[in-house]
Amino acid sequence: MGTKRQFRIWRGDADGGDLQDYTVEVNEGEVVLDVIHRLQATDAPDLACRWNCKAGKCGSCSMEINGMPKLGCMTRMSTFEENETITVTPLRTFPIIRDLVTDVSFNYEKARETPAFAPPPDLAPGDYRMQQVDVERSQEFRKCIECFLCQNVCHVIRDHDENKQAFSGPRYFIRAAELDMHPLDTRTDRKDYAQTEQGLGFCNITKCCTEVCPEHIKITDNGIIPMKERVVDRRYDPLVWLGSKIFRRGQVPQTSVTSGHSPGAVRSSAAGGGVHSHAGGSHDAQAEVQAQQGVNWHREVPHPTAPAVDASGKLPLTELTFDRAAAPSPFGDDVTFPLPPEHLNFAHPDQDKPNH
Numbered sequence: 001m002g003t004k005r006q007f008r009i010w011r012g013d014a015d016g017g018d019l020q021d022y023t024v025e026v027n028e029g030e031v032v033l034d035v036i037h038r039l040q041a042t043d044a045p046d047l048a049c050r051w052n053c054k055a056g057k058c059g060s061c062s063m064e065i066n067g068m069p070k071l072g073c074m075t076r077m078s079t080f081e082e083n084e085t086i087t088v089t090p091l092r093t094f095p096i097i098r099d100l101v102t103d104v105s106f107n108y109e110k111a112r113e114t115p116a117f118a119p120p121p122d123l124a125p126g127d128y129r130m131q132q133v134d135v136e137r138s139q140e141f142r143k144c145i146e147c148f149l150c151q152n153v154c155h156v157i158r159d160h161d162e163n164k165q166a167f168s169g170p171r172y173f174i175r176a177a178e179l180d181m182h183p184l185d186t187r188t189d190r191k192d193y194a195q196t197e198q199g200l201g202f203c204n205i206t207k208c209c210t211e212v213c214p215e216h217i218k219i220t221d222n223g224i225i226p227m228k229e230r231v232v233d234r235r236y237d238p239l240v241w242l243g244s245k246i247f248r249r250g251q252v253p254q255t256s257v258t259s260g261h262s263p264g265a266v267r268s269s270a271a272g273g274g275v276h277s278h279a280g281g282s283h284d285a286q287a288e289v290q291a292q293q294g295v296n297w298h299r300e301v302p303h304p305t306a307p308a309v310d311a312s313g314k315l316p317l318t319e320l321t322f323d324r325a326a327a328p329s330p331f332g333d334d335v336t337f338p339l340p341p342e343h344l345n346f347a348h349p350d351q352d353k354p355n356h
């Protein structure tokens with residue numbers, strides 16, 4: 001039997017609403033989302049709340065708990081005082097749909113406005129060669145679960161609807177930073193885009209976004225500040241400005257060009273093959289040769305192994321006596337990892353067209 005705790009939850013819709021008090025049972029180890037589910041099962045069956053994974057990975061259950069933007073499924077009840085009343089309200093920056101559910105389409109619009117990743121036009125998807133050194137800095141930003149807590153807390157739009165058109169918000173600044181740090185992205189200068197189109201200049205580095213990020217992404221220190229610094233360099237340092245006029249991105253010579261972000265990244269242009277390799281800092285000669293040869297689309301690859309059950313769905317007796325636990329590898333049992341480059345399987349839609 002759990003203890004009784006006090007909750008105040010905002011109930012209402014776009015036309016208005018208010019906080020309502022609930023007394024609800026809480027058991028050891030529960031999180032706020034558990035309590036909301038219990039309320040739905042008992043006192044408030046029509047309480048609206050968005051959630052999916054209950055594991056801090058889908059980013060759906062964003063809400064404000066005692067005024068702090070948090071994930072309901074990752075906020076333990078044990079972090080509150082026994083006699084504390086817990087107030088749960090919807091995200092304030094986005095329009096209310098009902099109760100704890102808000103309309104976050106602002107974020108999807110900003111996502112659509114952000115130019116997508118654009119590799120060099122002569123580089124087919126199956127020919128990308130990336131190594132850890134190439135993604136060392138940008139990998140952090142890929143952890144984003146799109147919970148939009150950072151967007152919700154940012155003062156530029158939190159109480160200023162009028163700024164929304166000109167401001168994309170921290171989630172999309174790190175998207176720009178990620179693509180800017182991507183050695184194969186050539187489409188635009190992401191820093192200039194962030195400054196002129198995404199409203200980077202509105203941000204005054206309060207770091208509130210970093211503080212609420214459940215993935216602990218250093219949004220300001222690692223994403224926003226490096227972009228801001230380099231925007232300033234570009235605009236006000238005459239040498240950098242002159243250099244940028246002489247060597248534009250994408251116009252640098254094609255042989256042994258090192259990326260500005262990853263000194264070990266190598267782009268090589270194989271004569272006729274058009275295959276590019278980012279062989280990182282390892283300079284593995286064999287890997288480089290294999291990469292130059294490209295992918296052999298017609299090679300034999302191991303067939304997926306059938307599931308370890310018979311036609312009637314039962315586990316065969318031999319499986320129980322087998323010396324290896326669990327199911328066979330879907331890649332086949334003769335495969336070792338990491339896969340050599342010539343075994344990489346990528347079905348590019350244009351792979352059978354001439355010239356590929």
Ligand code: SF4
Pocket residue numbers: 153154155156169170202203204205206207208209210220224
């Ligand atoms: S650091 Fe910038 S983007 Fe982040 S919350 Fe503050 S103003 Fe918004």
Ligand code: SF4
Pocket residue numbers: 059143144145146147148149150151170171174209212213214215216217219
């Ligand atoms: S950057 Fe962090 S806070 Fe912002 S949407 Fe992604 S995971 Fe959420």
Ligand code: FES
Pocket residue numbers: 051052053054055056057058059060061062071072073074
């Ligand atoms: S339910 Fe998926 S992050 Fe909370």
